[in-house]
Amino acid sequence: MTERSDILIVGGGLVGTSLALALDAVGREVALVEAAPPRTSTATGDDNDRNLVLAHASVNALKALGVWPQLEAAAGTIRRVEVSRAGEFGRVRMSADEVGVEALGRVVPGRVLAAALEQRLAVCKHVRRLVPAKLEKLQPVDASLPPSLPGGLGGEAARSAERAALGEVAKAGWCARVATADDAYDIEARLVVGADGSDSLVRAQVGIAAMEHDYAQSLFVCTVACERDIQDCAFERFTDDGPVALLPLPNQRRGLVLTVAADRHAEVAAMDDAAFIALAQQRFGWKLGRLSRPGRRFPHRIRRVLADALTAPRAVLVGNAAQTVHPIGAQGFNLGLRDALTLAELIAKDDDPGAPDLLQAYAARRQPDRTGVLAFSHGLISLACLAQSALSPLRSLAMLALDAAPPLRRVVAKHGMGFRGTPPAAALDAGP
Numbered sequence: 293m294t295e296r297s298d299i300l301i302v303g304g305g306l307v308g309t310s311l312a313l314a315l316d317a318v319g320r321e322v323a324l325v326e327a328a329p330p331r332t333s334t335a336t337g338d339d340n341d342r343n344l345v346l347a348h349a350s351v352n353a354l355k356a357l358g359v360w361p362q363l364e365a366a367a368g369t370i371r372r373v374e375v376s377r378a379g380e381f382g383r384v385r386m387s388a389d390e391v392g393v394e395a396l397g398r399v400v401p402g403r404v405l406a407a408a409l410e411q412r413l414a415v416c417k418h419v420r421r422l423v424p425a426k427l428e429k430l431q432p433v434d435a436s437l438p439p440s441l442p443g444g445l446g447g448e449a450a451r452s453a454e455r456a457a458l459g460e461v462a463k464a465g466w467c468a469r470v471a472t473a474d475d476a477y478d479i480e481a482r483l484v485v486g487a488d489g490s491d492s493l494v495r496a497q498v499g500i501a502a503m504e505h506d507y508a509q510s511l512f513v514c515t516v517a518c519e520r521d522i523q524d525c526a527f528e529r530f531t532d533d534g535p536v537a538l539l540p541l542p543n544q545r546r547g548l549v550l551t552v553a554a555d556r557h558a559e560v561a562a563m564d565d566a567a568f569i570a571l572a573q574q575r576f577g578w579k580l581g582r583l584s585r586p587g588r589r590f591p592h593r594i595r596r597v598l599a600d601a602l603t604a605p606r607a608v609l610v611g612n613a614a615q616t617v618h619p620i621g622a623q624g625f626n627l628g629l630r631d632a633l634t635l636a637e638l639i640a641k642d643d644d645p646g647a648p649d650l651l652q653a654y655a656a657r658r659q660p661d662r663t664g665v666l667a668f669s670h671g672l673i674s675l676a677c678l679a680q681s682a683l684s685p686l687r688s689l690a691m692l693a694l695d696a697a698p699p700l701r702r703v704v705a706k707h708g709m710g711f712r713g714t715p716p717a718a719a720l721d722a723g724p
């Protein structure tokens with residue numbers, strides 16, 4: 293059975309779903325294939341595998357996608373950020389006031405965001421979903437496909453005749469073999485989008501290599517209560533054993549992100565709540581008083597995966613499939629969302645979603661943002677994790693210098709808010 297769709301998105305995670313919503317909004321036909329069953333909205337802040345810091349640009353984008361109203365009540369607000377290092381005197385502080393915005397960013401439980409995107413997807417008119425369904429392989433389609441493919445079924449014999457009539461044209465699209473629990477489909481598309489995460493099958497099948505780096509670290513995520521409330525401030529503290537962050541959430545809860553060396557993963561995973569909180573307290577210090585009442589704890593192994601290229605003929609990568617960055621910089625989804633919205637913006641202006649010029653324009657537009665974020669995230673973690681060394685006084689001085697230099701701080705804050713290179717229009721502040 294062969295189906296056709298103008299655009300095939302493989303992967304309905306946060307980024308693939310956002311892309312589907314953006315394409316639906318401009319009336320483009322999309323097939324979305326996702327291996328996992330649909331997410332439900334039963335998540336609470338205490339049963340949540342990650343709390344996502346949304347940059348200011350991402351909040352704008354989620355408003356444009358119509359998702360923000362479902363998120364706002366569950367979102368914490370970041371008006372100030374304080375970055376410090378245990379045992380050193382430098383610290384960097386940034387505030388929304390000094391950049392002239394109401395908030396530097398917001399914090400939302402990951403599952404609440406997923407459920408809100410899911411809810412919005414359910415009312416899309418142009419998105420055909422195959423869930424749960426798994427991409428098994430991709431093969432190039434060598435004949436021209438008709439320009440508009442409204443998802444109808446066509447027999448293989450009819451397709452062959454059509455190909456013969458049109459003449460063979462290299463890489464007119466891709467044919468995806470997709471399996472559901474009790475069926476298998478072939479879907480032909482003029483553009484295939486790999487939104488299928490760090491171990492992207494799309495990336496491998498279209499011939500894009502990737503570089504991996506193992507940080508030899510694990511993250512533990514949970515919510516906690518803090519004795520002292522310093523409102524709307526996000527804290528990030530670097531220690532010799534890795535960074536620890538406390539992010540503001542509603543109802544006086546905070547999202548804790550604790551990094552440990554990978555060889556301590558099993559030991560920390562096995563700790564009871566009291567031992568875990570004692571470790572977090574020792575690592576973070578007493579700035580927010582006593583930490584208590586930890587929610588369910590979620591472990592994550594950390595690595596960086598970097599695709600050698602963002603595009604191949606009639607194929608493009610977005611989100612973690614394109615680049616998986618260390619979570620401590622809180623950039624992965626923010627960057628992926630800008631991938632998705634930039635791609636949707638370019639597709640909206642072109643009849644052929646897989647046209648070589650369009651893909652080239654996408655790669656060129658994403659370059660400065662991608663390179664900047666990768667350098668920031670990797671540099672941050674490398675610098676932060678340097679154990680006490682002859683260089684540490686310099687690091688303290690660098691932090692002090694940044695803290696004392698408002699113009700430089702404003703540049704860092706602007707980049708952190710997601711405004712680097714040419715951001716997608718949907719991520720920009722709305723005019724008066």
Ligand SMILES: Cc1cc2nc3c(=O)[nH]c(=O)nc-3n(C[C@H](O)[C@H](O)[C@H](O)COP(=O)(O)OP(=O)(O)OC[C@H]3O[C@@H](n4cnc5c(N)ncnc54)[C@H](O)[C@@H]3O)c2cc1C
Nearest residue numbers: 303305306307327345427488489611612622623624625626
């Ligand atoms: C602890 C932690 C904290 C983080 N904090 C932040 C933060 O504060 N801010 C931020 O911006 N980012 C943060 N991130 C990063 C962010 O979560 C990711 O960058 C983002 O979720 C990636 O989304 P994605 O859709 O690209 O990939 P994924 O979420 O990996 O989604 C890929 C989807 O593709 C599907 N799939 C895979 N293979 C197939 C196949 N063959 N067929 C069909 N479907 C397939 C999968 O089921 C999955 O649903 C954090 C990450 C972690 C681990």
